[in-house]
Amino acid sequence: MAEAHDDTNGDTAGKVVAQQEDQLGLTPAVAVVRADRLPNPGFPPERLRVTDLDPKKEKQAERTISGLFILSAVGSVLAVVAYIMFPIDVLDPSTIRLNNMFLGIGITLGLLGVGIGAVHWSKALMHGHELVEERHPTRGSDETRARAVEIFRESNAESGFTRRSLVRNSLIGAAIVAPIPAIVLFRDLAPSKDPIALLKNTMWEAGTRLARDPSGTPIKASEVTIGSVFHVIPQGLAELEYHRLEEKAKAAVLLMRLPIDALNPREERASWAYDGIVAYSKICTHVGCPVALYEQQTHHLLCPCHQSSFDVGHEAKVIFGPAARPLPQLPISVDDEGYLIATSDFNEPVGPSFWERAL
Amino acid sequence: MAPTSPAVARRAGRRHPLVATALLVIGLLATGGAYALATTTATAETKATSAKLIEDGGKLFAANCASCHGMNAQGTAAGPTVIGAGALAVDFQVGTGRMPMAGSGPQAEVKPVQFDQDQIDAMAAWVADLAPGPALPADRFIAGDGDVSNGAELFRINCAMCHNVAGAGGALTEGKWAPGLAGVDPIHVYGAMVTGPQNMPVFSDLNLTPEEKNDIISYLTYVEENPSVGGWDLGSIGPVSEGLFIWIFGLGALIAVTIWLTAKSN
Numbered sequence: 001m002a003e004a005h006d007d008t009n010g011d012t013a014g015k016v017v018a019q020q021e022d023q024l025g026l027t028p029a030v031a032v033v034r035a036d037r038l039p040n041p042g043f044p045p046e047r048l049r050v051t052d053l054d055p056k057k058e059k060q061a062e063r064t065i066s067g068l069f070i071l072s073a074v075g076s077v078l079a080v081v082a083y084i085m086f087p088i089d090v091l092d093p094s095t096i097r098l099n100n101m102f103l104g105i106g107i108t109l110g111l112l113g114v115g116i117g118a119v120h121w122s123k124a125l126m127h128g129h130e131l132v133e134e135r136h137p138t139r140g141s142d143e144t145r146a147r148a149v150e151i152f153r154e155s156n157a158e159s160g161f162t163r164r165s166l167v168r169n170s171l172i173g174a175a176i177v178a179p180i181p182a183i184v185l186f187r188d189l190a191p192s193k194d195p196i197a198l199l200k201n202t203m204w205e206a207g208t209r210l211a212r213d214p215s216g217t218p219i220k221a222s223e224v225t226i227g228s229v230f231h232v233i234p235q236g237l238a239e240l241e242y243h244r245l246e247e248k249a250k251a252a253v254l255l256m257r258l259p260i261d262a263l264n265p266r267e268e269r270a271s272w273a274y275d276g277i278v279a280y281s282k283i284c285t286h287v288g289c290p291v292a293l294y295e296q297q298t299h300h301l302l303c304p305c306h307q308s309s310f311d312v313g314h315e316a317k318v319i320f321g322p323a324a325r326p327l328p329q330l331p332i333s334v335d336d337e338g339y340l341i342a343t344s345d346f347n348e349p350v351g352p353s354f355w356e357r358a359l
Numbered sequence: 360m361a362p363t364s365p366a367v368a369r370r371a372g373r374r375h376p377l378v379a380t381a382l383l384v385i386g387l388l389a390t391g392g393a394y395a396l397a398t399t400t401a402t403a404e405t406k407a408t409s410a411k412l413i414e415d416g417g418k419l420f421a422a423n424c425a426s427c428h429g430m431n432a433q434g435t436a437a438g439p440t441v442i443g444a445g446a447l448a449v450d451f452q453v454g455t456g457r458m459p460m461a462g463s464g465p466q467a468e469v470k471p472v473q474f475d476q477d478q479i480d481a482m483a484a485w486v487a488d489l490a491p492g493p494a495l496p497a498d499r500f501i502a503g504d505g506d507v508s509n510g511a512e513l514f515r516i517n518c519a520m521c522h523n524v525a526g527a528g529g530a531l532t533e534g535k536w537a538p539g540l541a542g543v544d545p546i547h548v549y550g551a552m553v554t555g556p557q558n559m560p561v562f563s564d565l566n567l568t569p570e571e572k573n574d575i576i577s578y579l580t581y582v583e584e585n586p587s588v589g590g591w592d593l594g595s596i597g598p599v600s601e602g603l604f605i606w607i608f609g610l611g612a613l614i615a616v617t618i619w620l621t622a623k624s625n
Binding site: 047049050051093094097100101119123124128144156162212213214220223224226227228229230231256290292293294295296298300302304307309320 | 590
């Protein structure tokens, strides 16, 4: 085998294979049945590349590679030129498009030019012989291993790590206490109040007027025509200085008016609607997406994230999809001036399940 | 013909040779003038007397709509009543080709418009005459010259969940869908908001004022006229088209580069 390779190729590959076989044969305690062994086919004969055979092709490859490197340099310069030539005008978003496109083309040329050139260089011009490189064994020599153990023993004797137990134990104790400030600091990232109570309560309370999102103007019952849908926030939310988005994320409500005989409320909920007007939390009970795809003829609400569907005509019960509970209903009424008001907060936590939710 | 026959030629001898031509010109002018006068009078008449328009609309309704909506627009099992639907609903439904419906299905589809604007106006006038309903808006509320950024916020809150944030449309339940809004005539956008066609909810003028509706129309016009800032938007339908693109072309390019990297040079 090995000789045959040497004859045809005359390169080092055959010799490496021969060496390998010798090593294998000499390894003690390895049962090798020579007769059944699949002979190592070795490397196929080396196929010379056009750049090996034709000096013209070699020259051409050289020019291509240097051309790619020059293209890369040109690209990098172009990126800078494009960045200056197509500045981003904050008042005209369309300028971002040109800026990003030409900047991107420049940087792409700059990086791809170097990358493709380097690969082409190694494939076409650098030598193409195949060879086997053996891995070094990872185990150290017995001498090194013995010395390492000795070093540990020496340093233990010198420092007295096992002998001076007070020093050692106080060090271990200090190391355990050291991360505690970080734990206290990170704990403070959570809401300072009890997060469970925060999840169970929203901004709605008895008498809060229903207001339009985003303007915050209150809604009169007479303004809600049949088939209408209003996106609702509690009045006062639009003026909140702090935590406006956190409050909105819990208190967002969808207000719909159905023909009064399309509603089928239980007796205890009959007073939660006003003249066919109902208000439901907009936060899906599955994972909290805003449910607002309302179909005014079927009275179905669809969640765009996982296609949970709720039937507003039947207290927003789940009729399809992964949501486990109906949307919480906000009990509403009207005040003396005819504006829609909440008669209480939601009677259950809004949004998806959480560990301490008592349901 | 006549002047060429010998008998007529003898009689015509006493007249000036150009008389025939002059008569022809006078005749033509008289006919044309009378026609122009008659048509002007007719237009004025149509504008002045809407009774004629309503009557025409009633005939068109009886011929094209009554089989589903009932002879008196009272509605049948096949179609709802249009009493109180208003001129704007007729303009939207017929003006976008949704009505008359080609067949029953999850929702009425946009088709080539079946009537010209005069006929649509006639039917709208007839329906508006049955009972009060939403009327056509003033031109300034569909001009699309409003506050684009306010329109964008209102669109995101009230419309984007169904129609997609860029107005590309989206799917609803059981085969229904919210149509894309590119290329929709502003008056039809306005009409859809006011009348709530099919499963779309109603956004009356007490919810979104006409000025706010104009802002929304302005936003849609802006989105349509300005190319996507991020480059090729792939239909603006989000992760479906973008994911498909990167799976096919992005991963395809990576595989091609990997093959090239490991292939031997020839």
